[in-house]
Amino acid sequence: MKVKKAVLPVAGFGTRFLPATKSSSKEMLPLVDKPLIHYAVEDAVKAGIEQIIFITGRGKRAIEDYFDISFELEFHLKFQGKEELVEKMREISNMADFVYIRQKEPKGLGHAVLRAKDVVGSEPFAVILADDVIEAKRSGTQQLVEIFEKYHCSVIGLEEVSPEDVSSYGIVAGKEIEKGMFKLDTFVEKPPKDKAPSNTAIIGRYVFTPAIFEELEKTKVGTKGEIQLTDAIESLSRKEVIYGKILEGKRFDCGNKLGFLKATVEFALHDKEINSEFEKYLKEVIKC
Template structure:
């Protein structure tokens, strides 16, 4: 059984400065819930019972969020705000949480290796702290199902535009059944003209514990970082690796445009916000169109 999930959250979030100067990027809210909670809820919905956060400095807010806040609970109880009280209490009950400090920013592979003492000798999931999946079944559950079938490491995949392959880890793979691939090779952020395909690794993994020994043997790459993609390529020489195209919608909240897209979509999913927010968006579009017509009108 895949019971544990590793979520690396040690990054500095420089693309969102100054908003992330004093708070983790993972705590930026989508409507009224932080990004990281959506990712934890995906893992829990897939049957994960233990969440291992690989953290860095200035990430204490994540620990506080998934802990109880007795002072807040008392205040909500006194004000008889029962629904809000229930909501904040349930956060700490989502899973068992473990926090491990990554002392140096040495890449995703190093972050995964840092989690080895908490993972132990069992298969585990990895969910990147920037990527939110909206899908049924949950994105990581889709990979767990493939793992149960083949008993090998599985990576989440999505097809990306050819001109964007240099932003992702890219795999060369053979489709063995619809949406499921046997991985033959992989490369981290290849040049567009050198990419073996447009199948990108999409922020979700289920890994066997043999990845830890492989990570220890993986030489650092660009910037002195240990890349998980490089380690998986090494691991493929010893055991099979599979990929599955993730069904659903993925949001890359690690960049500003992706974060804004997620904010709009998640607001529109809310019954209490959809109609007034949609009216606002339509009004803004009309205003922009009118302004554009005014700018191009003959003087």
């Protein structure tokens, strides 16, 4: 089956960016001229995804408005003769079919994915975390979808991280069957450095068979009152083969301030409209 649906959990509070996220969604923080959530949707669309399922919470209305048609804005732009901007705004709304589901309580990533069960049904689907922005020739989701279509098994996006950082990630291990691709058999959520099975980390791109929902329903709530997606993946691996792929391209962890600033600088340097002046400015700052 083709992967036509993607789940984007966006119900988090974004506490690392307070007070900016007190009244505005973290996913709407702009990376140059597009919000983080736009890059996530683009990542999905490039992989052939047709339906985007947002798992939202309170204070996330801006995401719905962003992907909706703004007749008032279009009228204003047309009145000013800016037809090219009208077309650009309409393209955002036409990127995919958008569905919104509320996660009423912050019960973790696993619970957020489980909320999409009724909409996903019996189809394979992708999960995309907007915090992870991946700059690559083929989108992160596209790379995983290609593997799914070859093996018809769940596949997870991976990245090798510093041993000092393993406690911040779900860590995996397994047998390498192709360069950068693994048949996974070990899954540990945020292990201490001395207990990590490897330094290969799960990052925010997944493609699952619908069997993951059954495992999520059986996954027990952890100490923080959350259902961990990694626990459900580990349980599923006892019944189905799960592959992992070290994703090509450069990943920016925009879930923290430093990663977000690094992404902003690099994306600005790639922007043809401002890159020359911005590079000149950076050189002046460095001299100071």
